[in-house]
Amino acid sequence: MQPSMDIWDRVLARVTGPLHFRLIVQPAVAILLGIRDGLRDAKAGEPPYLQAVLTHHETRKDKVESLWRSLRLGILVAIVLDALVQYLLFRSVRVVGALLVGTILMAFPYAIARALANRGSKTAGKPRAS
Numbered sequence: 487m488q489p490s491m492d493i494w495d496r497v498l499a500r501v502t503g504p505l506h507f508r509l510i511v512q513p514a515v516a517i518l519l520g521i522r523d524g525l526r527d528a529k530a531g532e533p534p535y536l537q538a539v540l541t542h543h544e545t546r547k548d549k550v551e552s553l554w555r556s557l558r559l560g561i562l563v564a565i566v567l568d569a570l571v572q573y574l575l576f577r578s579v580r581v582v583g584a585l586l587v588g589t590i591l592m593a594f595p596y597a598i599a600r601a602l603a604n605r606g607s608k609t610a611g612k613p614r615a616s
């Protein structure tokens with residue numbers, strides 16, 4: 487079997503295998519944390535998270551550290567759970583796979599929710615032009 491097929495087979499097995507409910511719970515937790523931090527950013531007058539990370543070089547490090555502070559426990563739990571799922575399914579653990587899946591399950595939903603909450607909070611208070 488080709489190595490790329492092995493990767494996809496392992497990913498698909500994670501979706502349908504034991505503890506697959508984590509694929510809903512972990513991003514949901516990340517989204518809630520992102521909304522909390524996005525509203526905090528809006529209240530402080532800061533730009534949306536993704537915009538700040540991509541375009542404001544002077545604050546990029548602070549924003550990434552803020553993401554890590556908010557998500558470190560969630561990311562670590564996601565990595566451990568993915569490693570556990572790998573062991574249950576395959577009787578082996580690929581550490582890089584667990585790191586990638588755990589981080590993706592938490593970081594992407596968090597960053598998007600943080601940016602949208604910030605943007606939505608700023609536009610919600612503005613009167614509409616008639």
